[in-house]
Amino acid sequence: MGVEICVEGLTKSFGHQVIWQDVSLTLPAGEVSVMLGPSGTGKSVFLKTLVGLLKPERGSITIQGRDLTKLRERDLYEVRKLFGVLFQDGALFGSMNLYDNIAFPLREHTRKSESEIRRIVLEKMDMVGLVGAERKLPGEISGGMRKRAGLARALVLDPEIILFDEPDSGLDPVRVAYLNQLIVDLNAQIDATFLIVTHDIASARLVPDNIGLLFRRELVMFGPREELLTSDEPVVRQFLHGRMQGPIGMAEEKDAAQVEQELAQIDDSAHVQERTPRLLPGPGVARPPRWEAIARREARLRQEEVAGA
């Protein structure tokens, strides 16, 4: 059962450049959360700060009663073992085959025997659908396979928290659909806490329990998926619709009068379409109890939709 991460009043700057300030949110244990935001709003910086690779100027990150921002390097090293991280390109070692790449954290951080390592590596490769690709080098496989190998490597130490940095970047829509299903199935199987940074609005609508949005150096909103999908907050609506009209500009924010004029011209009557059903774990995947609650909630939303149509 994953662990809760409680972030309070977090602020990160580089020199005089404030990346984001006063960010507070709770990632509920075992749930999937997605962090959205225009390019450069500091989503990757947020992931790196959570895992302790970057130090914030203010605020706290509490996991299992310990504030990560106050830990000494030795204790932080221990807490980091709770995390698995899937970096954008899988971050695999180019000269090692997939088996050795995935075995790497086990050889580095545990005293397990090679036969035990073999059992774990093959189990994780099976989980991500990579059986048979053990001897391949990262350069010999597709981007989608590299991501899955990176995910298998993130899983080998049985993390309580998995951070995904743009898992869908560079993948075609079919591979993205497979990856989304894999993420949902994995979450149901291992019940860890997931945080996914993505630009893909379709995935953000389908996959998570919770959605957050960073913009203008602030966390505009963080909450249950349905709340964000039906929110009237202009930044949230613009981002989730992927449209030009609204407060988010090409490079910087727009002036208030222009935003008001643009918003007045938008036909927002299609609210109901936003009730995308949550992607459920595939057949044969054992579902922890919270999935029953999700399925009931989704069924209720569908009924309301039909009644309102």
Ligand SMILES: Nc1ncnc2c1ncn2[C@@H]1O[C@H](COP(=O)(O)OP(=O)(O)OP(=O)(O)O)[C@@H](O)[C@H]1O
């Ligand atoms: N180590 C660093 N030193 C100085 N500035 C940094 C560092 N890392 C990131 N930044 C700056 O922080 C800002 C946010 O970067 P970040 O990569 O987190 O954005 P992002 O929201 O993930 O963007 P994208 O969606 O394009 O990947 C950028 O202006 C970047 O230049």
